[in-house]
Amino acid sequence: MSVNFTQIVNYITSNPIISIILSFLLGALFSYLIIIGRRKKENIDKKKLESYVKGINYIIEDETDKAIKELTETAKIDPDMIDIYVSIGNLFRKKGEINRALIIHKSLLARPNLDKDKKLDIYLNVGIDYRKAGLYDRAKKYFKDALSIAPKNQLAKKLLYEVYEDSKDWENALVWHKRFDGTDKHILAHLYTELGKDKLKEGKTEDAKKNFERAIKEYKECFDALVNLGDIYFHYGKLEKAYELWEKACKIRPELCDVALNRIKDEAILKDKVKKLLFEMPDNNFIKFFAAESYMKLGEKKKAESLYKNLLKKGITSFSILKRLVEINGETPNYVKLFVNYTPSTPLKYTCTNCGYSSGKLFFRCPKCKSWDKLKVSFE
Secondary structure (H helix, E strand, O other): OOOHHHHHHHHHOHHHHHHHHHHHHHHHHHHHHHHHHHHHHHHHHHHHHEEEEEHHHHHOOEEEEHHHHHHHHHHOOHHHHHHHHHHHHHHHHHOOOHHHHHHHHHOHHHHHOOOOHHHHHHHHHHHHHHHHHOOHHHHHHHHHHHHHOOOOHHHHHHHHHHHHHOOHHHHHHHHHHHHHOOOOOHHHHHHHHEEHHHHOOOHHHHHHHHHHHHHHOOOOOOHHHHHHHHHHHOOOOOOHHHHHHHHHHHHHHHHHHHHHOOOOOOOOHHHHHHHHHHHHHHOOOOHHHHHHHHHHHOHHHHHHHHHHHHHHOOOOOOOHHHHHHHHHHHOOHHHHHHHHHHOOOOOEEOOOOOOOEEOOOOOEEEEOOOEEEOEEEEEE
16 A cells, blocks of 8 residues: 555645644754754864964964964854954065965955955055065055045045155155154154255255255254255355254264264364364264364374274274374384284264164164154264
């Protein structure tokens, strides 16, 4: 005897007890499937969280490769976690693998339905990638794209200002510094000074003069602007004004005094300025050193020797001072002369107090961390 599906259904529906039992079993099965689904999701969430935490810990410990591996695993578990992909790209950028960072960050822009904040974050990171690669024009484009989404975003303004600085576009750097901040008079003065230097290279002396004057108006003790403005007055034949500005620069930053003194070619004027600086700042070691160097140029070795020896007594054990004393003292044994003369040295060391970058070459903007006016000068 055969029983078809229709007969089974009719039998179940005509029997209330069987219907209740079946409904209960179906309900239990459905509940079981929900519990299994939840447990699976909980396991996935737990795994995702563990992987993410590991990745963050590796970032903190500066173990970039391990962080990339863990965050990549997290991204595989949940491909929609855009923040994770952004972080992975940032870690590749930190490692110097800019192309891989760009591939990851730019691929995120192709995702549909990105909200405003996510898109803004991606634009900023792509811009930072290009800036790190030295592709400043492309960086500017993405920072401007970020501003088109959020015109008041301060980070985008700051990054755009900084990339104009990096590319030495001082005119636009001034514009964006004012939009981003505009309150740091030190930086404004330097930007006007750099713009003035560019104008000088273009042969636009009067425009350069206006920018140097504007720099001093923003910050009256801007050493670089004072020195360069002195150059213009010297060029115009207004020598007294030039000497006055250079002397003022020496008094403001004695540790950079050689920059100004080396511009004075008139021996009588140089003697007068050196004598005056020594009288007004008798205890300043930099003034003593640069005065001694000036006396060496003038051929007054006895005066120079006295100053060099005074510096040694003060605890300034610069190798350059020893070289000078060997040069002055004709009775120095030849082996000492050979040792001193063939040992490379620079008189001064210029160090950024912000990041520790050090060089034998003067800088006003740190080549490494890009900060202005964080310069410390010391004897080498």
